[in-house]
Amino acid sequence: MPPPDPARRLTQRDIARLAGVSQTTVSLVLNNRADADSRIPAETRDRVMRVIRETGYVADPAARRLAAGRNRILGVFTYEPVFPSATGDFFHPFLVGIEECAEHCGCDLLLFTSAPTVAGRKRVYHQDHRLRLADGCVLLGRELDREDLTRLVAERYPFVSVGRRDDAGGTVPYVGADYPAAVRELVARTRAMGHERLAYLGHGSSPESYADRFRGFAESVPEPLRLSPGEPADMVERVLAAGVTAVLAEEYADGVALTDLLGKRGVSVPGDLSVLTLGDPTRPAPTDIDFTGFRIPRREMGRQAVEELTELIEGGEPVQRLLPCEYAEGATLAPART
Amino acid sequence: MPPPDPARRLTQRDIARLAGVSQTTVSLVLNNRADADSRIPAETRDRVMRVIRETGYVADPAARRLAAGRNRILGVFTYEPVFPSATGDFFHPFLVGIEECAEHCGCDLLLFTSAPTVAGRKRVYHQDHRLRLADGCVLLGRELDREDLTRLVAERYPFVSVGRRDDAGGTVPYVGADYPAAVRELVARTRAMGHERLAYLGHGSSPESYADRFRGFAESVPEPLRLSPGEPADMVERVLAAGVTAVLAEEYADGVALTDLLGKRGVSVPGDLSVLTLGDPTRPAPTDIDFTGFRIPRREMGRQAVEELTELIEGGEPVQRLLPCEYAEGATLAPART
DNA sequence: GCCACGCGCTAATGCGCATTAGCTGAGGAC
DNA sequence: GTCCTCAGCTAATGCGCATTAGCGCGTGGC
Numbered sequence: 001m002p003p004p005d006p007a008r009r010l011t012q013r014d015i016a017r018l019a020g021v022s023q024t025t026v027s028l029v030l031n032n033r034a035d036a037d038s039r040i041p042a043e044t045r046d047r048v049m050r051v052i053r054e055t056g057y058v059a060d061p062a063a064r065r066l067a068a069g070r071n072r073i074l075g076v077f078t079y080e081p082v083f084p085s086a087t088g089d090f091f092h093p094f095l096v097g098i099e100e101c102a103e104h105c106g107c108d109l110l111l112f113t114s115a116p117t118v119a120g121r122k123r124v125y126h127q128d129h130r131l132r133l134a135d136g137c138v139l140l141g142r143e144l145d146r147e148d149l150t151r152l153v154a155e156r157y158p159f160v161s162v163g164r165r166d167d168a169g170g171t172v173p174y175v176g177a178d179y180p181a182a183v184r185e186l187v188a189r190t191r192a193m194g195h196e197r198l199a200y201l202g203h204g205s206s207p208e209s210y211a212d213r214f215r216g217f218a219e220s221v222p223e224p225l226r227l228s229p230g231e232p233a234d235m236v237e238r239v240l241a242a243g244v245t246a247v248l249a250e251e252y253a254d255g256v257a258l259t260d261l262l263g264k265r266g267v268s269v270p271g272d273l274s275v276l277t278l279g280d281p282t283r284p285a286p287t288d289i290d291f292t293g294f295r296i297p298r299r300e301m302g303r304q305a306v307e308e309l310t311e312l313i314e315g316g317e318p319v320q321r322l323l324p325c326e327y328a329e330g331a332t333l334a335p336a337r338t
Numbered sequence: 339m340p341p342p343d344p345a346r347r348l349t350q351r352d353i354a355r356l357a358g359v360s361q362t363t364v365s366l367v368l369n370n371r372a373d374a375d376s377r378i379p380a381e382t383r384d385r386v387m388r389v390i391r392e393t394g395y396v397a398d399p400a401a402r403r404l405a406a407g408r409n410r411i412l413g414v415f416t417y418e419p420v421f422p423s424a425t426g427d428f429f430h431p432f433l434v435g436i437e438e439c440a441e442h443c444g445c446d447l448l449l450f451t452s453a454p455t456v457a458g459r460k461r462v463y464h465q466d467h468r469l470r471l472a473d474g475c476v477l478l479g480r481e482l483d484r485e486d487l488t489r490l491v492a493e494r495y496p497f498v499s500v501g502r503r504d505d506a507g508g509t510v511p512y513v514g515a516d517y518p519a520a521v522r523e524l525v526a527r528t529r530a531m532g533h534e535r536l537a538y539l540g541h542g543s544s545p546e547s548y549a550d551r552f553r554g555f556a557e558s559v560p561e562p563l564r565l566s567p568g569e570p571a572d573m574v575e576r577v578l579a580a581g582v583t584a585v586l587a588e589e590y591a592d593g594v595a596l597t598d599l600l601g602k603r604g605v606s607v608p609g610d611l612s613v614l615t616l617g618d619p620t621r622p623a624p625t626d627i628d629f630t631g632f633r634i635p636r637r638e639m640g641r642q643a644v645e646e647l648t649e650l651i652e653g654g655e656p657v658q659r660l661l662p663c664e665y666a667e668g669a670t671l672a673p674a675r676t
Numbered sequence: 677g678c679c680a681c682g683c684g685c686t687a688a689t690g691c692g693c694a695t696t697a698g699c700t701g702a703g704g705a706c
Numbered sequence: 707g708t709c710c711t712c713a714g715c716t717a718a719t720g721c722g723c724a725t726t727a728g729c730g731c732g733t734g735g736c
Contacts, residue, residue: 130411
């Protein structure tokens, strides 16, 4: 593959020749180097700048990266399909935040779309990844690959996860949502309305985000009762028999499914039973139920993740930060029947 | 800025040393060069491959780009804000298509988010753009910058516009929607229902997409009547007085505004007047009116734009292609009153 | 026995830039 | 007049890779 020659792009040497200086000088001017040694008089600087402006010269980013090791390009890796697909709507706000912050700090975003899906999973470290083209990388997805994380940490590649992650052979930098606190608040509000027996509907484990929710629940409820989303059909009866008056659904879609089931059984929400959801819908759940629950600060998480990443690239320390979720008043929480 | 040294990444030289061959050989193996000259026996190849696998070596994309001029990275430049913002929903499907195709052909996407907004406009050729990091670029937006286009053409930078564009100092490659044909079809269907006097509501010029719509209208209507979206409030009366029985709204939002206005005047849609829309909403227009009109094949346009771009990069010829729009049956077109 | 030839590999080069070491000439100290 | 300093540059180098030219050695022809 012979280096293509589209109109023979300008190089610093060309600029140097036109300005009657050396390539070194052009580089110095371009990077605004005003070191003690190598100071360049305004006249020379202006001459070079003028030629640059007139020719519209722009440094080759690849060469720049190679020589200096920096790029102002941030990678974005998404474990879940972001654009097409069902989960797209959930991830969109994160990307909005990421994009906003990138624009703000003059960075371009490299979407690692080339990662092939092998056995239903994507991996950062696939054959021929372009990780090193970016200065660092933001990781997005409900569940990250632990091998990827371990290797990223080991190689000391600058990255930030959107969402809290357990350690992986070292500290994993992240900007997450404070699910435990959000769930505790929800539990407190629910109890303040007279509910004494609460249940948690969901897995409560595995992806950190689920585990965190359940932890918040377990921490604030004396005898935490957990129901699996796949429970047999008599779940409703068992719940009621157990004296449960409020259910917290880990997943929005589970909340919808439960409410449907309750409707069929003639149990009214929130008249007979309150149903809360722990976050925004990650799967499309067509419904117009206005659930009480909380909002994940997705946009802000994306934004701060990029912020952290740039600081990390500048040599800062890895940070782990949790953002508060916002209580969302809805129509599915009512005082417990007495 | 001294080239950072995070764990001293592997290079081909390292692989070469480990495999007991030269760096050249590693490169040859890596790129599967089986040229007549420089053929490498399976044994050597395997040895090198094994070391590569064991070490997890991946070539530095920046160096690769510099040396070979290729990258498998496609740029995406959007003139309108894509992620946040009102117009986001309109552009989203294009990106879905772009992303799909990029994934399919193993390319990463470089989002040029660093382009600053100067005087309300974004430019591809801003200070310090990273255009040259990508092999080519997809352009997205209702209205592209003509200077950008001219320069892209002049520099023979591989790019494809999503949406038809007028020439800019040369042929502009694009994958667009065939608005003239779509509007002609709509006109034909409308006339088939007995409508004889039609009006076009919109600018009918400026961005190519508007001009094309109006052209399709003007081509198929004897005495084309055009109404500006900003017309005075007596527009409705004038329309009716002119004997118009169907209005084609260039913009979805204009169709909504008109329908509201009609409602207030006691004119029923489509009972008294049919209102069609020429494409999907580009601005958020909260309404549940089910307009008759057509759908822009946005996803497919994105997909084909990337396809064209990769072919262009491979040395193919610039292509201009229009995709058909799909008729969308709605509830706002009815037979003309007799 | 000598040369031609081709296989299997490597040394050398350059991509465009940032950086380091060092050169040149003017001016001042003595 | 000599030496030193320092401002203002430049030559040279290397980043990691792809590519070109070419080396050394074994084999076959005659």
